[in-house]
Amino acid sequence: MLPDDAPLDLGLYSDTAADGLLHDPSLYFNRELSQLAFNVRVLAQAQDPEVPLLERLKFLCISCTNLDEFFEIRAGAVQHALDVGGPLAPDGLAPSALLSRIHDEAAALVEAQYECWNSVLRPAMAEAGVRVLARGSWSMRQTRWLRAYFRDEIMPVLSPLGLDPAHPFPKILNKSLNIVVVLKGRDAFGRSGGLAIVRAPRSLSRIIQVPQRVSGGASDFVFLSAVLSSFVDELFPGMEVQGAYQFRVTRNSELFVDEEEVDNIALALRDELAGRGYLRAVRLEIADACPEPIVNLLLEKFALAPEAVYRIKGPVNLNRVIQVYDLVDRPDLKFPPFQPRALPGxxxxxxxxxxxxxxxxxxxxxxxxxxxxxxxxxxxxxxxxxxxxxxxxxxxxxxxxxxxxxxxxxxxxxxxxxxxxxxxxxxxxxxxxxxxxxxxxxxxxxxxxxxxxxxxxxxxxxxxxxxxxxxxxxxxxxxxxxxxxxxxxxxxxxxxxxxxxxxxxxxxxxxxxxxxLKRLLQSPFTLHAGMLQRIDRERAHAEAGRPARIVARMNALNEPQVIRALYRASQAGVEIDLIVRGACTLRPGVPGVSENIRVRSIVGRFLEHGRAYWFANDGAPELFCASADWLERNLLRRVETCFPILDPAVARRVFDEALENYLDDNLNAWQLQPGGEYRLVERADDALPHSAQASLLAKLCG
The missing domain is CATH 3.30.870.10 (Endonuclease Chain A)
Incomplete structure (x- = not known):
């Protein structure tokens, strides 16, 4: 173990001329693209027939919500970098090229999400007695009830807006549900039809449950967007509705408060929150059948480029179907409940x-x-x-x-x-x-x-x-x-x-x-340097011919100096196992650089969120848990703590349960390949199936 007064001087571990190779952009994955790849792994849970059906629905919705947040934060930051300029990330991908890659990969993810919904989950749910009814499938009785529901519960709170010189295009709230309506004819004032916008207030539930007396089944649901599109003609009496197309705009949601320039951060933040829903647009989702002229009009109104459009084969707010999970009492379609272990005393x-x-x-x-x-x-x-x-x-x-x-x-x-x-x-x-x-x-x-x-x-x-x-x-x-x-x-x-x-x-x-501090490492002061020291110490052990190993678990990894330190350790022969749930910009398995580094991601019933860092230290291992990932922001721009596990029995339990157990997982583990793709770990023919999370449920909650 390092002495308490050991200097934690980051300069001791800064890059040297000999590390020039380790700055090669080809050794780094892009963080944004890696984050998108994580959502592909989440979606894979929705596609897995071994997962209970309504849990698969939940994973689909999580992948959609994650993608929303990705555009609000990550894609928004890339767009900002393109607007104002800024240093390139270690992977060397320019913002303009990155935005193009984001569009291509996000479009493929969206297509897979709706394919999963339309062709897999929705039919399987219907077969199990949980029906989310499409517009064309409503019976006459259901249609009558839904029309009455529209008139009584929805229409009174709508404020349709016909677009003309006196009614300019309205402000559209971030991620809100909207319908653009094409009208023909004249209204009561003699005004010619054109386009109208119908905004769905957030007070309206996005999922409507049809009563059992109407459907003959207790688990029938309809999207609000389908009801709006079906009965929107009632908002425009005397006019002909020639088309109604749902759309949703996603906006950059990163708040900016210049803390150096304000006297009261709480008051300044309240002011910023008031306008968050109307910041710069970054994505437009629109019904697949929407005519191109209308799409172009919306792009113009939101100041978006054509590559920001995502045509949707279904509801634009698919993640709202998560409400069905809570509304349906079907234990047979969900994970078995568990009771967390109580602490004695x-x-x-x-x-x-x-x-x-x-x-x-x-x-x-x-x-x-x-x-x-x-x-x-x-x-x-x-x-x-x-x-x-x-x-x-x-x-x-x-x-x-x-x-x-x-x-x-x-x-x-x-x-x-x-x-x-x-x-x-x-x-x-x-x-x-x-x-x-x-x-x-x-x-x-x-x-x-x-x-x-x-x-x-x-x-x-x-x-x-x-x-x-x-x-x-x-x-x-x-x-x-x-x-x-x-x-x-x-x-x-x-x-x-x-x-x-x-x-x-x-x-x-x-x-x-x-x-x-005597025991803790703290960002932004000693945690970064403390991790670099310990990685470098393992390298020194390997160079001296002693066994050396690092096992680290975190949510994300992108800090360049930490990655280069891991590369140097790998080059010296240190065996390194990284369990990284989400984005990872380190490229494993590169000959001469990272062939001793393995990166895996676990995606299962629970969201992996723990951070644990173990260093072999020549037979005197050190183990830390932390609030911080090995990300630039956590190590350099946040207040974080990293605390040692000093009790040997407790340390053994952390290593067994949170590290080794996850390295043994051969059911929910994905291995990061040198080319950047993730592949499910293949179970050896003679290996018993092992799920890290399931084993902990059995061991601690059984």
Whole structure:
């Protein structure tokens, strides 16, 4: 293990002239294209007949939602780079060329999504008694009911807009459902028909359940877009509807607040949120049958190039069919329910943690101990202070409620709230206000750096001394995602870890100078260099003829210096196994560079979210868990924590469950090939089938 005072000087590990080969763009995949490839792997779950039918539907919807977010954030950033210029990524792909590649690969993904829906899932669901009815398949009775529903529930909230000089093209909200209508004839004022826009308010459900008395089945559904298109003529009496085509525009959703120029980031963010839905357009989805002149008109109105168009063979908002999953009570079509493992001694959390470090492996271990620690701290007279980071916590968070209760009970409570958590900004502003009203000291982190660290600190008086209890994790303090994401959490009363966490909170809430941490690595100060040091140490072991190995698990990898360090280690003979859920810009298997590096991605029932980094260290292994991926933003532009697993038994469990178990997976594992494609791992003839997630369910929740 490195000594506590070992210098963490990034300059020691910067690239040298001998690394010129390692800068070759051909050694790096493009991050955006790699992220698209991840959604292909998600869609593969929807195409897998071994997955329960409604779970396949959910995977299809996840792939669609992920693609929406990709355009809102990643493609939007590429478009911005094209507009203003900027340095090329290590792969050397120019923004203009990248946008073209994004269009081609996203179009292929969209085609596969709708093929899966139209030809596979929709028919299979109908056969199982869960019907999503197409327009041409409605019976007369269903049509009558849907027309009445349109008149009673939909038409009163619609405001159709005929386009003319007095009614210019309206502002279209990001990802909203719209219908462009072609009209012929004259209205009551004698105005000639042309085009009209019908916008579907977000108050309307996108999926309509047809009553059993109408359909004769309890699980019949219709898309709102189909109802609008079918009865849109009722909005234009006396005129002939010659065509109705649904469309949806996706806009860049990345908020920009110049923190150096504002006095109050919360007020500035509220102003930005008000306009988020109308930022620059990046994608137009439109019905496949829409005439070219109308498509061109929409492109002009949204200032989009032709390659931004995606013609859709179905509903433009396909991801909204996810509502069917919750509306249908069919356990036979879903994954079997499971009960997360309870922690023994949960009624006395301080005693349990004081007796030894506690590992929580979610969702297999319950998230309840985290809530219980905070709840008991809020009620315990011996607890003096609670400090907490909050990145995403949900709208009705039990964590927030406990912090408010603690403040009302006289504890000194500090919450570091990250207002810029993407798509959770509004929710975070809301609960930050609630906590401040209750007496919680709310701070918004550090200007210019998102606070992504996951930490809780409880200070308790025990006899004549103060003792610190800590929870640190790889995932957010969100009870809902703790049932859906795989994450690792550590509860400990280790004095040095507690002191390190205390110092970081001081740094976040005050104006603390640089500091030396005993056990933790922290972005943007020591985590990047600390990882580079340990990778380089494995290289030195290999060069000296000693066994050397690295096993690392993360959500994404793109930091160039880390990648080059891994290449150098591979060249020296270090065996490297990387478990990377999503985007990976490292190219494995290149002779002379990365032939000792293997990259796999696991896609299964739960979203892989844990980060764990293991270094063999010549028989004295080090194991860390972290809030940070090996991404540039996490290592260099965020506040992150990376915490060691010091208890040997706990470290063994993390290695067995979260690393080795995943390297043994031969059912849900995809291997990244040197050419950039992912292939499902082939199971050897003599190997038993093994799913990492299923094995943990059986072992911990059985």
């Amino acid at each position: 949960m009624d006395r959390m301080f005693e349990t943690i004081a007796a030894g470090d506690v590992l929580l492996h979610h969702p297999f271990d319950a998230f309840t101990p985290v809530l219980e620690l905070l709840r008991q701290a809020a009620e315990d007279p011996a607890v003096l202070a609670i400090k907490q980071t909050l990145y995403r916590s949900g709208k009705d968070s039990a964590i927030v409620a406990a912090l408010i209760n603690a403040a009302r009970n006289g504890k000194d409570v500090t919450a570091v709230v990250e207002l810029r958590a993407r798509f959770d900004e509004e929710a975070n502003l809301g609960f930050a206000d609630r906590m401040q009203e209750a007496g919680v000291q709310v701070v918004y982190g550090v200007v210019g750096y998102k606070t992504h660290a996951k930490m809780m600190l409880v200070v308790r008086r025990e006899g004549r001394k103060l003792r610190r209890y800590v929870h640190m994790g790889t995932g957010n303090y969100h009870a809902g995602t703790a049932r859906l994401y795989t994450d690792l959490g550590l509860m400990t009363a280790h004095p040095e870890i507690g002191n390190d966490v205390h110092l970081i909170f001081q740094q976040l809430s005050g104006l603390a100078p640089s500091m030396t």
